[in-house]
Amino acid sequence: MKLSENNIKLIFGLKLKQLRQDKGLSLSELAKKSSLSTSYLNEIENGKKHPKSDKIAALATALDVSYDKLVSLKLTKNLAPVSELLESNILEQLPLDHYGIDVHKLLLQISHAPLQLSALVSTLIEMAKSLELSENNFSKTAIRTYKELNDNYFHDLEEAVNKFYRKIKFDYKPPVKYDVLLKLLTEEFNYVVKEDSIPELHEFRTIRGINIPNGKNKKLLINSRLRNSQKAFIIGKEIAYNYLNISDRTQIYSDMRLDSFDELLNNLRSSYFSTALIIGRQALIKDLEVFFKKKNFDDKFLLSLLPKYNVSAEMLFQRITNLLSKYFNINVFFFHRFNAENNSDKFRLLKEIRLNTKENPGGYQITEHYCRRWQAVNIIKELADLQQKGKDFNTPITRVQKSEFINSGNEYLTISIAKVSTLLENTNYSVTLGFLMNDELKQKIDFVGDPGIAKKMINDTCERCQLTDCKERIAEPKAYEKKIRFEKLEDALKEIIKKETE
Helix, strand or coil, rough: CCCCCCHHHHHHHHHHHHHHHHHCHHHHHHHHCCCCCCHHHHHHHHCCCCCCHHHHHHHHHHHCCCCHHHCCCEEEEEHHHHHHHHHHHHHHHHCHHHHHCCHHHHHHHHCCCCCHHHHHHHHHHHHHHHHHCCHHHHHHHHHHHHHHHHCCCHHHHHHHHHHHHHHCCEEEEEEEHHHHHHHHHHHHHEEECCCCCCCHHHHHHHCEEEEEEECCEEEEECCCCCHHHHHHHHHHHEEEEEHCCCCCCCCCEECCCCCEEEEEHHHHHHHHHHHHHHHCCCHHHHHHHHHHHCCCCCCCHHHHHHHHHHCCCHHHHHHHHHHHHHCCCCCEEEEEEEEEECCCCCCEEEEEECCCCCCCHHCCCCCCCEECCHHHHHHHHHHHHHHHHHHHHHHHEEEEEEEEEEECEEEEEEEEEEEECCCCCCCEEHHHHEEHHHHHHHHHHHHHCCCCCEEEEEEHHHHCCCCCCCCCCCCCCHHHHHHHHHHHHHHHHHHHHHHHHH
16 A cells, blocks of 8 residues: 555554544543653644654553554554545545645544445445546546536636736737747747657657756757647647746646646646637637628638637637637537547547536446447548548548437537547547537527538437437447336336235
């Protein structure tokens, strides 16, 4: 069991308190027997201090236990849930301090909890293990919830971008090119930027950049394989870290894990700042007003925004989600990013935002198969087919569809863009925006009534779908069939009970 210094202090304190109570001693009585102060013992039991060897020996003598038993990290049965929590690293991933929760006090409460609660804690831990949750999954979920609670719009960061532009006397006009941002970073924040220092090795294929802090002479290494729009985004994030005075940050730009919730939160803030820096709020609002007023879905207009702002499809869609609720009163939508290797039937949901909607395909990603009628999935497969036929690999494609969830009956207007991945070989990705089809949306987006937009019935996963004639199905509806069996059994039991009580 590999534990942090803080957790070792906590375990020792819990063991000391339990042994003291088992002996029927008060803190003052133990203090007298061990020749240690009551306040010092209180700090030990609360996990704030760890005594030196001579004091541990004094405590062991006072409690009539061996030295080795007292310092052992093995906890007794009633403290097992605490031990399991510490071993699972779940507490390291939960941003409890950001919600005003003292981890030590929480664990102390669990240590005194009745067996029923202890059993619940153990069960939740086992569920997390069996689902093979990634190390950052809890923190990423917390970040997503944080964005959703703020309608994915952060006024302080929008204002920070405006103040930065005023400070450097920059007259915003898209596109904000990579060279312009590079000049800002080097001149305003004394950076040296190098594009030839990241090794061309397999291990570095997904590393977009590396920040090297070195006092006043900071360096940023950028992967030369990136497109200019991606390089511009990284430069924008470095500007954000410096202008916003963010020090708790990761040094590597990649999809690898971050070390803490604070790093994830600061990564969110720097990403938002960079995107807002490159895609001006007022400019995009005007373009969206034009786009939404079109009577028919205009894929060419949508794709023209990528070079206009010098951005990736994901940056564009993420920026749109920032503005939908605040400026267009569109309050129910989702955003997804999927990745898939060519000739593979595995689709990975990498990013997700859900605003006021419970549709949740991400909740089934580990054990079940996404519905293949999802436009986000189909457009990746379509792009792969086009690539096999010799089409330009770098040409993005966009599609629109009306998607009705079979189980809930909710219908969404879904817009997707698919493109080849820059750093991942033989891999395509898609980004999708889904808007709930309600009266408000019909008033805001005119092409909702476009007769050329096809409609499909969809579901969360194959396992939960009752459609019998689905050509796209790749897994049996086991979860749905199990649900039906239980419903039939429940009805039969009610009938038996009713008959026997008449």
